[in-house]
Amino acid sequence: MAAVPPVSFDDVRGAAARLRGTAHRTPVLTSRTLDERAGAEVFVKCENFQRVGAFKFRGAYNAVAQLTPEQLARGVAAYSSGNHAQATALAARELGTTAVILMPEDAPRSKREATAGYGAEIVTYDRYTEDRTALGEALARDRGLALIPPYDHPHVIAGQGTAALELLEDTGELDALLVPVGGGGLIAGSATAAKALHPGVRVIGVEPEAGDDTRRSLARGERVVIPVPRTIADGQALATPGELTFALNRRLVDDVVVVSDEEIVDAMRFAFERLKIVLEPSGASALAALLAHRVTPRPRRIGVIASGGNVDTTRFAELLGD
The missing domain is CATH 3.40.50.1100 (Rossmann fold)
Structure with missing residues (x-):
């Protein structure tokens, strides 16, 4: 089958x-x-x-909108070079929750500023030496947040x-x-x-x-x-x-x-x-x-x-x- x-x-x-x-x-x-x-x-x-x-707002909002009330109460996490970061931050704000976003240190300034402008907390990492997936999963686990991956969901x-x-x-x-x-x-x-x-x-x-x-x-x-x-x-x-x-x-x-x-x-x-x-x-x-x-x-x-x-x-x- x-x-x-x-x-x-x-x-x-x-x-x-x-x-x-x-x-x-x-x-x-x-x-x-x-x-x-x-x-x-x-x-x-x-x-x-x-x-x-x-386009990233489409996927981020669709994912955050399907979280349980308990998950929304705790908040969401994401990792992104910029567009998914902004999208998750805005989706979280629209749906009444908070967001913590892992972004590379060399992400474009405009994308970092926009993400913070939507109310998200930003945590940075080195994209060339660190594994963002592992870091993002650890961040979500340690803080009890629902992880919204940028694409693999x-x-x-x-x-x-x-x-x-x-x-x-x-x-x-x-x-x-x-x-x-x-x-x-x-x-x-x-x-x-x-x-x-x-x-x-x-x-x-x-x-x-x-x-x-x-x-x-x-x-x-x-x-x-x-x-x-x-x-x-x-x-x-x-x-x-x-x-x-x-x-x-x-x-x-x-x-x-x-x-x-x-x-x-x-x-x-x-x-x-x-x-x-x-x-x-x-x-x-x-x-x-x-x-x-x-x-x-x-x-x-x-x-x-x-x-x-x-x-x-x-x-x-x-x-x-x-």
């Missing part, structure tokens, strides 16, 4: 109902210039307009899948869906929704060249561990895919492609100049793959998830400066 997947389409639909009226239904942008560059009809799902500036994955669900509701059937890959939660949830609605859609993940842990893992058929990558795409700087996300992505994801940091910057510039939106490096990686023609054969109708826009003005200017 085939194993039951950890997240189903019903879970994604349940998350959509839970998020209705709380998360934003983000816009889908189109551009003739982008269509010409891609040689296809392109639909960009703008999660940079989501609450906290990224069924409720988080289901929440992230609502981004693709909305996109497909707005666009109808697509030939391909391009999704940034960090720990794999967004693409796992998106693929769950997309394949349920349109089984023929190609779901293609995008990773930075320096951090292709999911691509290597899918090629080998098991999770591999790489050195923590050094890339401008801090939200994708992970050493290995999640256990649950990898189980889903092995079944549902058709391909994973990579882009360079330079190609990500080019996509950020295109988004700013042509689409008039601001994307952070991780948020621009799927668009970068499209503009760099990584998808072959060329689909006719393509969805692109622009996963976030949390980059401060100084960093944005540094990256796009000539």
